[in-house]
Amino acid sequence: MQISQEQLQDVIVVAPRGRIDSTTSAALEAHLWQVPKSGPPRLVIDFSDVDYISSAGLRVLLALAKRVRDARGALALCALGDGVRQVFELAGFLPLFSIEGTRDEAVRVVAAR
Numbered sequence: 001m002q003i004s005q006e007q008l009q010d011v012i013v014v015a016p017r018g019r020i021d022s023t024t025s026a027a028l029e030a031h032l033w034q035v036p037k038s039g040p041p042r043l044v045i046d047f048s049d050v051d052y053i054s055s056a057g058l059r060v061l062l063a064l065a066k067r068v069r070d071a072r073g074a075l076a077l078c079a080l081g082d083g084v085r086q087v088f089e090l091a092g093f094l095p096l097f098s099i100e101g102t103r104d105e106a107v108r109v110v111a112a113r
Contacts, residue, residue: 003031011042011110013103017049020057029060041073042113044106048079053087065096074098074113078106 001024002017012035016028035041045061047053061077068075076098080088088094100106 001027003028005031005035008044008107009111011044011107013044013046013107015046015049019052019054020050020060021052021054022056025054025056025060028057029063032060032064040071041068041075042110043068043073043075044103044110045075045077046079046103046106047077047081047084048103050084051081053084055091058087058091058093062093062096074110076100076106076110078103 001019004015004017006013006015014032014035018024020028032043035043043064045064065075078100079102080099085094085099088097088099098106098109100109
């Protein structure tokens with residue numbers, strides 16, 4: 001898995017590429033915990049290049065959501081492919097996250113919070 005990151009406005013966009021599973025989820029978690037912590041976190045996770053996520057990946061996202069919420073930040077996920085969306089749906093995670101269709105929509109939602 002590769003992870004890219006960029007800043008748009010005051011929002012950090014993290015874009016993993018490949019599979020997020022028990023082998024790669026620790027790398028994603030380590031990357032997310034290194035995201036700058038000045039002020040409340042404002043994050044978008046772009047799933048456009050993620051073709052699979054396992055329960056280990058879901059655990060990382062759930063822990064991230066709690067951290068962002070506790071810090072009074074904002075988090076949105078975007079561009080979930082059908083397979084990834086189905087995993088979120090089956091796990092009952094769709095209502096737990098702000099999920100937008102595109103990166104631009106997600107950045108707009110997070111920037112407005």
